[in-house]
Amino acid sequence: MKKKWGILGALFTFLALGQAVKDFPALGDPQQPASIHVVPRYVEKTIEETYVPNAITSIIADYRGYDTNYETTVIFTAGLSVMMILGGALKWRKNGKT
Amino acid sequence: MYELLKHYNYWLYALILAVGLYGMMSKSNLMKKLIAMSIFQWAIIYYFISIGAKKGGNIPIFPEHGIEKLTIRAHDYVNPLPHVLMLTAIVVGVATTGIALALLIKIWHNWNTLEEDEILERMRNE
Amino acid sequence: MEEKWEDLIIETISRILIPFIQTYALYVLAHGHSSPGGGFQGGCIYAASLILLFLLYGPRGLEGNFPIKFLFILSALGVGVSYAGIGALCMLFGKNFLDYAALNNLLPHGPVEARYYGIAMVETGVQFTVMCTMALIFLKLLQEERTSV
Numbered sequence: 001m002k003k004k005w006g007i008l009g010a011l012f013t014f015l016a017l018g019q020a021v022k023d024f025p026a027l028g029d030p031q032q033p034a035s036i037h038v039v040p041r042y043v044e045k046t047i048e049e050t051y052v053p054n055a056i057t058s059i060i061a062d063y064r065g066y067d068t069n070y071e072t073t074v075i076f077t078a079g080l081s082v083m084m085i086l087g088g089a090l091k092w093r094k095n096g097k098t
Numbered sequence: 099m100y101e102l103l104k105h106y107n108y109w110l111y112a113l114i115l116a117v118g119l120y121g122m123m124s125k126s127n128l129m130k131k132l133i134a135m136s137i138f139q140w141a142i143i144y145y146f147i148s149i150g151a152k153k154g155g156n157i158p159i160f161p162e163h164g165i166e167k168l169t170i171r172a173h174d175y176v177n178p179l180p181h182v183l184m185l186t187a188i189v190v191g192v193a194t195t196g197i198a199l200a201l202l203i204k205i206w207h208n209w210n211t212l213e214e215d216e217i218l219e220r221m222r223n224e
Numbered sequence: 225m226e227e228k229w230e231d232l233i234i235e236t237i238s239r240i241l242i243p244f245i246q247t248y249a250l251y252v253l254a255h256g257h258s259s260p261g262g263g264f265q266g267g268c269i270y271a272a273s274l275i276l277l278f279l280l281y282g283p284r285g286l287e288g289n290f291p292i293k294f295l296f297i298l299s300a301l302g303v304g305v306s307y308a309g310i311g312a313l314c315m316l317f318g319k320n321f322l323d324y325a326a327l328n329n330l331l332p333h334g335p336v337e338a339r340y341y342g343i344a345m346v347e348t349g350v351q352f353t354v355m356c357t358m359a360l361i362f363l364k365l366l367q368e369e370r371t372s373v
Contacts, residue, residue, distance in 0.1 A: 006124025
């Protein structure tokens, strides 16, 4: 019963995504909208504005450094919430037995 | 028909997404649902990375020596922005899987099973 | 009475490999400027060495140098002092938050070199947080609950 509805739902999602595939740019197109807006400025000016040859590191830590700050906060929050869910533990488990 | 087959890589990502969605909806073990959610998330990451591909493009890391003689045109380098965004997404996915596993441990301690229908039955009979 | 966690094959290989894994993680962090790498990648590799140490010697292997409280405090320092602290330090000199060109008042170079060093400091903070959180999630999932108060 659950399998039937599962297959139906997954198939419907696959066909709905297939409808959207028609509008995407082709693979490897140099004029697609994701590559002409702000990325040429990042790639061309990364050597003269920061002396870092790695364009990805200079984007992640300098041009988009604010997003990386909050992303590190998200990782810290995940560690914090694991400590809170499984808190108060004292003994170490071995092989699943106490 | 040729128009649809030209975007063959997007069909592949849609297939991986549909497989993950099927696993989340129709399996009744909670651990299998968690793994299917992880498969679903990787389909999204592949899609974003494939946006930045370019025909005949080089990686956007310039050599350290001899950089003064190089004229940089953004036309021959792979788009680095999706790589940056997905670096964040991958680590967030790992953290989310860790929290979900911690919740599964608490469920196991409380009801001693990880099957979804058994949990519902034990909750009703409490 | 404690059971022994040691195993001969794992112990022989890991005692050779663990220092090299940790050194490699610090190299990946430091060479993030001119090769693929950076804070996230170096943090994950260092966390792998801590998990190997736990698989080798059990909880006693990590209690001396990396107890769970220390890992927790270090991950908070990584995001708070090493990332947001550098950003607030840039604000003290009148520029925007995380504008590394303001660090040329502290460092003896021009504003462009100050951005270079600002990126390096920030990546170190990210490495601390990612390493401690990955090891913390793993260790916490293997502890056991208190069954009586």
